Amino acid sequence: xxxxxxxxxxxxxxxxxxxxxxxxxxxxxxxxxxxxxxxxxxxxxxxxxxxxxxxxxxxxxxxxxxxxxxxxxxxxxxxxxxxxxxxxxxxxxxxxxxxxxxxxxxxxxxxxxxxxxxxxxxxxxxxxxxxxxxxxxxxxxxxxxxxxxxxxxxxxxxxxxxxxxxxxxxxxxxxxxxxxxxxxxxxxxxxxxxxxxxxxxxxxxxxxxxxxxxxxxxxxxxxxxx
Amino acid sequence: xxxxxxxxxxxxxxxxxxxxxxxxxxxxxxxxxxxxxxxxxxxxxxxxxxxxxxxxxxxxxxxxxxxxxxxxxxxxxxxxxxxxxxxxxxxxxxxxxxxxxxxxxxxxxxxxxxxxxxxxxxxxxxxxxxxxxxxxxxxxxxxxxxxxxxxxxxxxxxxxxxxxxxxxxxxxxxxxxxxxxxxxxxxxxxxxxxxxxxxxxxxxxxxxxxxxxxxxxxxxxxxxxx
DNA sequence: GGCTACTGTGTGACTTAGTCACATACTGTG
DNA sequence: CACAGTATGTGACTAAGTCACACAGTAGCC
Numbered sequence: 033x034x035x036x037x038x039x040x041x042x043x044x045x046x047x048x049x050x051x052x053x054x055x056x057x058x059x060x061x062x063x064x065x066x067x068x069x070x071x072x073x074x075x076x077x078x079x080x081x082x083x084x085x086x087x088x089x090x091x092x093x094x095x096x097x098x099x100x101x102x103x104x105x106x107x108x109x110x111x112x113x114x115x116x117x118x119x120x121x122x123x124x125x126x127x128x129x130x131x132x133x134x135x136x137x138x139x140x141x142x143x144x145x146x147x148x149x150x151x152x153x154x155x156x157x158x159x160x161x162x163x164x165x166x167x168x169x170x171x172x173x174x175x176x177x178x179x180x181x182x183x184x185x186x187x188x189x190x191x192x193x194x195x196x197x198x199x200x201x202x203x204x205x206x207x208x209x210x211x212x213x214x215x216x217x218x219x220x221x222x223x224x225x226x227x228x229x230x231x232x233x234x235x236x237x238x239x240x241x242x243x244x245x246x247x248x249x250x251x252x253x254x255x256x257x258x
Numbered sequence: 259x260x261x262x263x264x265x266x267x268x269x270x271x272x273x274x275x276x277x278x279x280x281x282x283x284x285x286x287x288x289x290x291x292x293x294x295x296x297x298x299x300x301x302x303x304x305x306x307x308x309x310x311x312x313x314x315x316x317x318x319x320x321x322x323x324x325x326x327x328x329x330x331x332x333x334x335x336x337x338x339x340x341x342x343x344x345x346x347x348x349x350x351x352x353x354x355x356x357x358x359x360x361x362x363x364x365x366x367x368x369x370x371x372x373x374x375x376x377x378x379x380x381x382x383x384x385x386x387x388x389x390x391x392x393x394x395x396x397x398x399x400x401x402x403x404x405x406x407x408x409x410x411x412x413x414x415x416x417x418x419x420x421x422x423x424x425x426x427x428x429x430x431x432x433x434x435x436x437x438x439x440x441x442x443x444x445x446x447x448x449x450x451x452x453x454x455x456x457x458x459x460x461x462x463x464x465x466x467x468x469x470x471x472x473x474x475x476x477x478x479x480x481x482x483x484x
Numbered sequence: 485g486g487c488t489a490c491t492g493t494g495t496g497a498c499t500t501a502g503t504c505a506c507a508t509a510c511t512g513t514g
Numbered sequence: 515c516a517c518a519g520t521a522t523g524t525g526a527c528t529a530a531g532t533c534a535c536a537c538a539g540t541a542g543c544c
Contacts, residue, residue, distance in 0.1 A: 100410025184326025218409040
């Protein structure tokens with residue numbers, strides 16, 4: 033049950049479907065959900081789990097990833113504000129176990145919705161339904177582009193792109209260990225270390241423990257495309 | 259418009275949602291769809307296309323795959339009777355371009371539904387909606403398991419599994435070129451050829467032009483798991 | 485039959501990736 | 515400053531992908 037009008041305003045602002053939905057639904061929605069807080073680096077879903085709730089992220093991010101037999105990881109996608117762990121939704125709608133892992137990265141504030149409400153509302157309110165479809169579709173194309181990456185693209189180019197995407201244009205600096213990068217890309221730490229070292233020797237980046245600074249975004253960009 | 263009562267019986271039998279749906283919807287459904295025939299090896303969707311129709315497969319199969327920069331292919335999943343090119347549905351619901359390719363493998367007989375009907379019915383009929391959610395979710399987990407395969411599993415083991423999955427227990431023979439196998443697995447023809455040759459030398463299979471016969475399913479199975 | 489074009493397969497040499505077993509370096513805590 | 519814990523570096527090796535080209539089976543055609 034959510035009552036604070038400031039919070040309600042924020043929610044309506046962030047979750048577009050609440051703007052399109054009719055007033056009765058919004059009332060019901062606010063009456064049946066609650067806000068949850070979760071610290072950073074907490075597991076959210078385990079592989080094989082059955083999901084009992086759907087979380088809509090208000091603040092913070094979560095990472096959804098798989099673990100291979102060898103212990104290597106690969107990130108499927110991240111969930112940010114306004115999004116939801118749609119794999120959960122997908123599991124709810126198809127009643128299958130969750131095929132991956134999810135963990136909070138930053139502290140998370142999220143709306144919690146019970147599976148029964150998820151299903152009920154999807155039969156009742158078009159705005160909610162559209163939101164669900166939208167998210168699942170989004171994730172499907174996310175995951176498909178992950179397939180493309182791992183199946184076809186060279187690690188050095190993927191890494192170059194990754195560095196560009198994870199830094200601002202001005203600061204050009206990112207906090208990350210080689211292991212965390214490897215886990216995102218689905219490769220091994222040694223490979224990342226070697227390629228980074230190579231980039232450094234070419235003057236594209238500079239490396240310090242736990243952080244990387246881009247020195248030549250332009251040349252790095254041409255590396256990433258070929 | 260579909261009127262033939264035999265055909266209607268078959269459809270209701272094959273598409274479960276028609277059994278759950280109310281009579282009015284079924285009437286509407288049959289009134290607004292038509293049956294299409296497509297020969298084998300015809301392109302269905304191109305990457306980047308906007309989908310104008312959804313096809314529900316009655317008979318035959320289609321393959322949904324991606325092509326990498328280098329020309330290599332990887333199969334994301336196949337669509338069989340009772341299923342639908344749900345990527346299309348996903349594109350329809352999220353209004354995004356199609357991120358892959360689809361091609362008929364065997365001759366296809368399919369129900370054609372316009373995008374507007376897809377959307378309209380999803381707002382109107384729960385059985386149809388559930389069918390869509392179910393399919394998209396299914397595909398999402400399909401594609402996720404493809405990620406797992408390519409990111410973590412060795413090609414020889416994936417190939418062993420592939421051979422077992424694509425042969426009956428009794429005949430143990432399959433028609434396929436090394437290239438077609440490579441395109442399914444997302445690797446290159448040479449790699450498949452070499453591994454197959456290796457399997458042959460170990461007495462697990464025998465190879466003839468365009469076909470493979472399994473000689474020792476049991477040992478092949480232990481190869482596939484490790 | 486024999487010629488030809490086409491498709492399918494084999495192979496070596498080379499590059500890129502991933503694995504394993506370590507060595508080494510940095511950082512915070514007491 | 516010593517220590518434990520985390521982060522990175524490196525060589526040797528295996529697995530996978532690329533490239534160039536050889537060669538074998540098949541079908542059509544005269």
